Amino acid sequence: MDVYENDGKKGGAYSWGSYDSKPYILMNYKEDLNSMFTLVHELGHSVHSYYSRSSQPYIDAHYKIFVAEVASTLNELLLMEYMLKNAKGKKEKLYILNYHLEQFRTTVYRQTMFAEFEKTIHEKSEAGQALTGEDFSKIYYDLNKKYYGEDIEIDSQIAIEWARVPHFYSNFYVYKYATGFSAAAALSFLIMNDGESAQRRYIEFLKSGGSKYPLDQLRDAGVDMEDKYSVLKALELFEKAVEKLSLEDDFTKR
Structure with missing residues (x-):
């Protein structure tokens, strides 16, 4: 694990490695909450890779992109649950809840908006329409x-944000953050409530690598992503977090 900042070191964080190596993590760790969640996120990728590579032959060791963000975001959700249970005082709990809700907003709602943007521009292109920068904006x-509604002031400069989102230059990846987070939310609920049986199914999911279709892998773990309830379960967790925030925060009661 390459942990700390250094001269000339690349920014960001990711997990990497090869079939016959240990997983490697690059990040720039700081003593803050965001770094801790980043570390836990990347460890999810590394554990997924470790189980896949050690359990599958080379041809099936690489898991599909559809499930690539499940282990990482599930780790974050379990850490969040632990921190909320062990929060020291109201301010700490409010800070953690706000962090959780912001992570949820950016991973599910915002990425879904990104996906709709991609879908819309590709449909227009396939229909033979010319698209300019002004059209994109x-x-x-x-x-x-x-997505944000009339109660939020939408700054005019947000119109050009599309130009700085690197995922838009690679076809149709962003929706997988939302589906992966939704699957992880449902799996974390099972792990916290069903105990060892859910944990065993989850580990088998991690070991399955690319040997099955992703929907079948998740179904074996206990989550059917073709059933809208799986996504609604994730939204239910968001709703409960908002309720917890309103109960803890005196300001929201005024």
């Missing part, structure tokens, strides 16, 4: 208004 701005 208008579509993106209108989606921000749609």
Whole structure:
């Protein structure tokens, strides 16, 4: 694990490695909450890779992108649950809840908005329509208004944010954050409530690598992503977190 900042070191964080190596993590750790969650996130990827590579032949060792963010985000959810249970005082609990809700917003709602932007521009392109930078900006701005509603002031400069999102230059990846987080939310609920049986199914999921279709892998672990309840379960966790925040925060009661 390459932990600390250094001259010339790349920013960001990721887990890497090869079939016959240990997983490696690159990050720039600081003594803050965000770094701790980043570390836990990348460890999810590394554990997933370790189990896959050690349990599958080379041809099936690489898990599909659809499930690539499940282990990482599940780790974050379990850490969040632990921290909320062990929070020292109201301020700490409020800070953790706010952090959790912001992570949820950016991973599920915002990435879904990103995915709709991608879907819209590709549909227009396939229909033979020319697309300019102004077209992209208008579509993106209108989606921000749609997703955030009339109670939020939508700054005009947000219209050009699409240009700085690197995922838009690779086809259709962003929705996998939302589906992966939703699957992880449902799995974390099972692990916390069903105990060892859910844990065993989850570890078998990690070991399955790319040997099955992703939907079948998740179904074996206990989550059917073709059933809308799996996504609604994730939204239910978000709703409960908002309720906890309102109960803890006196300001929301005024």
